[in-house]
Amino acid sequence: MRKPFVAGNWKMNTDSHTSVELVKSIASGSLEVTGHSVDVAVIPPFVYLQVVAGALSSSSIAVGAQDIYYERQGAFTGEISASMLKDIGCTYALCGHSERRHIIGETDELINKKVAAAVSGGVLPILCVGELIEERQADKTTEVVSRQVKSCLAGLSAAKVSAVTLAYEPVWAIGTGLTATPQQAQEVHTLIRDLLGQMYEESLAEEIRILYGGSVKPNSVTDLMSRQDVDGLLVGGASLNADDFIAIIRAAV
Ligand code: PGA
Numbered sequence: 616m617r618k619p620f621v622a623g624n625w626k627m628n629t630d631s632h633t634s635v636e637l638v639k640s641i642a643s644g645s646l647e648v649t650g651h652s653v654d655v656a657v658i659p660p661f662v663y664l665q666v667v668a669g670a671l672s673s674s675s676i677a678v679g680a681q682d683i684y685y686e687r688q689g690a691f692t693g694e695i696s697a698s699m700l701k702d703i704g705c706t707y708a709l710c711g712h713s714e715r716r717h718i719i720g721e722t723d724e725l726i727n728k729k730v731a732a733a734v735s736g737g738v739l740p741i742l743c744v745g746e747l748i749e750e751r752q753a754d755k756t757t758e759v760v761s762r763q764v765k766s767c768l769a770g771l772s773a774a775k776v777s778a779v780t781l782a783y784e785p786v787w788a789i790g791t792g793l794t795a796t797p798q799q800a801q802e803v804h805t806l807i808r809d810l811l812g813q814m815y816e817e818s819l820a821e822e823i824r825i826l827y828g829g830s831v832k833p834n835s836v837t838d839l840m841s842r843q844d845v846d847g848l849l850v851g852g853a854s855l856n857a858d859d860f861i862a863i864i865r866a867a868v
Contacts, residue, residue: 620847623854640857650675679707685732697736723766748787788829796807804844831861
C-alpha cells in the first residue's frame, strides 16, 4: 500500500513572516491526519526553509526545497547542495519542476545529475515530468514523459530509485486552472509505473509514489485520488491558502 503524499510547492511566494504563519496554520489544521494517514511536505523558497523547518519542529510535516545542485561544495555561486539541505532539516527536493525546465532551461541531463546527487546526499528527490500542450495535441505525451523518466533516472540503481517520488505535472495544467481529468492523469501514471517496472522490477514500481500536479483544488482531490495509480498531489497555488491546503490534505486521506 502506498501512503498518500501531499506536497505544497510555494514557488517564489511568501516572506519570513507569512511563511511561518502559513505553516503553523497548516500544521494545526491537519494534526490528526499528517504522518500516519498521509505524508505532507511544504516546499518554501530556499531563504525560508530554515525558519519553516523550525516552526515545524514538533510536527510531522516535512520540509522540501524547490531545487538542489549536484556538486557537493565549492565554487558554484548561488547553488545549494544536498548536504546543506540536510543540515537545515530538509527532507525532500524538487528536481526538474516544469518552471525550471521551461523558464530556466534545465535539461534532462542536468536533472538526472540533481536526482542522483540528492539521493546520494540523503535528500529525497521529487522528480517532475510532464508534457507541453503542443506535445499533447501532437499525441506525443507518451514519448515525452517516457523520455523524461528514462533520462532523468539514467544510471540510478534500484536501491537509489526507491528513494524517488515521481510527479506527473502536465505543463498546460500548471497555474492555468486547467486540471487533467482523473482519466488523463491515471493514463500517464500507469505509463510511468509500467516504465519503472520495465527499467527496474515490478515490485519496486509498485512501491514508488507518483503524484499528480497541475491546478489541484480541494474539489478535484477525491476524484483524482480515487484512481489506482494517483498516490498523491503536488500543489502550487492552492498550497498558499491554509484552508485550501488543509482541505486537500484531508481529502487525500
Ligand atoms: P499549480 O502548480 O497547482 O499552481 O498549478 C503546481 C506545481 O507547479 O507544482
